[in-house]
Amino acid sequence: MDACKREVTTVSDEPGDEDAETDGGVRAYTVRLELVDEPGELLRALEPIANNGGNLLSIHHERGNITPRGHIPVEVDLESPPDRFDDIVDALRDAGVNVIQAGAEHYGEEVSVVLVGDLVDTDLSDTLSRIEDEADAVVRDLSLAAPDGTDAVTSARVRLAIDSGNADAALEAIRSLGSKKELTVVEPLLGGDAP
Amino acid sequence: MKLAILGAGDVGRSVADLAGDYGHDVVALADSTTAAVDPDGIDVDGALERKVGGQSVGSNDPEAVFETEYDVLVEATPTTLGDAEPGFSHVERALEDDRHAVLANKGPVAERYEELRALEADSAGSVRFEATVGGAIPILSTIEDETPQAVTAVRGVLNGTANFILTRMAAEGLDYEHVLAEAQDLGVAEADPTFDVDGTDAALKFVILANVLADGGFALEDATVEGIQSIPGSALDLAAEDGRTIRLIGEATREGVRVGPRLVPENGPLAVTGTRNIVQIETRNAGSLHSSGRGAGGPETATAVLSDVGRLPPL
Numbered sequence A: 001m002d003a004c005k006r007e008v009t010t011v012s013d014e015p016g017d018e019d020a021e022t023d024g025g026v027r028a029y030t031v032r033l034e035l036v037d038e039p040g041e042l043l044r045a046l047e048p049i050a051n052n053g054g055n056l057l058s059i060h061h062e063r064g065n066i067t068p069r070g071h072i073p074v075e076v077d078l079e080s081p082p083d084r085f086d087d088i089v090d091a092l093r094d095a096g097v098n099v100i101q102a103g104a105e106h107y108g109e110e111v112s113v114v115l116v117g118d119l120v121d122t123d124l125s126d127t128l129s130r131i132e133d134e135a136d137a138v139v140r141d142l143s144l145a146a147p148d149g150t151d152a153v154t155s156a157r158v159r160l161a162i163d164s165g166n167a168d169a170a171l172e173a174i175r176s177l178g179s180k181k182e183l184t185v186v187e188p189l190l191g192g193d194a195p
Numbered sequence B: 001m002k003l004a005i006l007g008a009g010d011v012g013r014s015v016a017d018l019a020g021d022y023g024h025d026v027v028a029l030a031d032s033t034t035a036a037v038d039p040d041g042i043d044v045d046g047a048l049e050r051k052v053g054g055q056s057v058g059s060n061d062p063e064a065v066f067e068t069e070y071d072v073l074v075e076a077t078p079t080t081l082g083d084a085e086p087g088f089s090h091v092e093r094a095l096e097d098d099r100h101a102v103l104a105n106k107g108p109v110a111e112r113y114e115e116l117r118a119l120e121a122d123s124a125g126s127v128r129f130e131a132t133v134g135g136a137i138p139i140l141s142t143i144e145d146e147t148p149q150a151v152t153a154v155r156g157v158l159n160g161t162a163n164f165i166l167t168r169m170a171a172e173g174l175d176y177e178h179v180l181a182e183a184q185d186l187g188v189a190e191a192d193p194t195f196d197v198d199g200t201d202a203a204l205k206f207v208i209l210a211n212v213l214a215d216g217g218f219a220l221e222d223a224t225v226e227g228i229q230s231i232p233g234s235a236l237d238l239a240a241e242d243g244r245t246i247r248l249i250g251e252a253t254r255e256g257v258r259v260g261p262r263l264v265p266e267n268g269p270l271a272v273t274g275t276r277n278i279v280q281i282e283t284r285n286a287g288s289l290h291s292s293g294r295g296a297g298g299p300e301t302a303t304a305v306l307s308d309v310g311r312l313p314p315l
């Protein structure tokens, strides 16, 4: 605990020393933990993640925010092969770490799609808000490319946060919105390859 | 084995040319109008020379092919959709005469798979078709070795022309029409590239894969297919900013077939460049297998035909 100050600490870690394990691609997960306020506790909690093939992305750690039980909530973002994630959660629990929520965390995944077509004429802001509604997603950012001006064919890359495990349904919803608005939707290839 | 080869295009000619190296005899080679037939083995070099020189391949009627003694019919006539003729009838005749059939022609396997298997069940001969999917790359034999039941999905790039166009668009920041014209100049794209760029050719291959995984049930009309014609250079630029690129990716599972432009990691295994093909075979017990290589070309495709011939049991 003492080693960590406040707010956000980013831990970067070289991914995948075991190539075979990441063959099926990796997914991002968020795990919420509650730690007792003792020195070394955070480090102890993180060990099982790396030991089970997980790759730490970031740690959100708010010291000021104490749970009713007097514990400190910590949110850990990590990536791991989907088939290793359960092992990570089990290992955390085996190590005596209090895991509040794992995997099923809201917006645990991100996907990007590229939209192509008459994006301006088809009302881009309406398109984005319908994606948020119909795909149950949050638009995290948007990049637009209109090399021939906004009257011609334009492309947009939209990065979306969605519920873990909900990617297929979300993409299905975006696909059907695309066909209603006559937009080409270039989806990520999920499964097998990293999304 | 004694081979009777129907079709004297790039594939048929290469099969004839390489058959001797694999220990087989060519007893017949036919194009759409004539045939060279000799039960003791035709003069392959002479026939190929005539064909390439614009003359007739032989002095027999193509019909004579079926009347000669052969073990394996190699079907290398043009791929057609729907009834898949004349390829289907050629294979039908071979099987009814208790001969083997090896196809490079995708039509019969994609469009009439169950009929083909039914004919095979009533015949002493077998049907093989490695060359129909991914040219030189051993894909169907890998699935056969893993057993189709243990394969959950096959994904990848199985059209070199579309892959070449997307690769060039991404590298040069050029638009589709521009790169297509370049590909035609280089001979990578045909004068009429429709089936390559609209996804039909890739879809036929993934339909064949789905048929193998599910033991039939699919034809081209069951596939969801989208091409690359509407992908502008700007879409590839946006993908690249995010470490990705766009490829024409097919997916075959027991549930269905889908082909369309998809975002894949720029440095990931499926983002092969140029005319190269790749498949990822997802297995239940052995993780994912990747095979890549040349997905087309006469000699490349002929090696797939001849390795099929090598796997056939004696009649």
Ligand SMILES: NC(=O)c1ccc[n+]([C@@H]2O[C@H](COP(=O)([O-])OP(=O)(O)OC[C@H]3O[C@@H](n4cnc5c(N)ncnc54)[C@H](OP(=O)(O)O)[C@@H]3O)[C@@H](O)[C@H]2O)c1
Pocket (backbone or CB within 6 Å): B006, B007, B008, B009, B010, B011, B012, B030, B031, B032, B033, B062, B075, B076, B077, B078, B079, B080, B086, B104, B105, B106, B107, B131, B132, B133, B135, B295, B296, B297, B298, B301
């Ligand atoms: N090329 C490749 O890389 C590749 C890869 C995998 C699979 N394939 C498949 O393999 C097959 C052959 O490909 P290809 O590139 O060799 O095609 P191709 O160059 O167009 O040759 C087709 C050949 O079939 C002959 N033919 C047409 N109708 C016939 C009939 N009724 N009886 C006998 N011969 C007939 C043609 O005769 P004429 O010469 O008289 O016109 C021609 O010689 C196609 O189905 C193709 O889809 C090709």
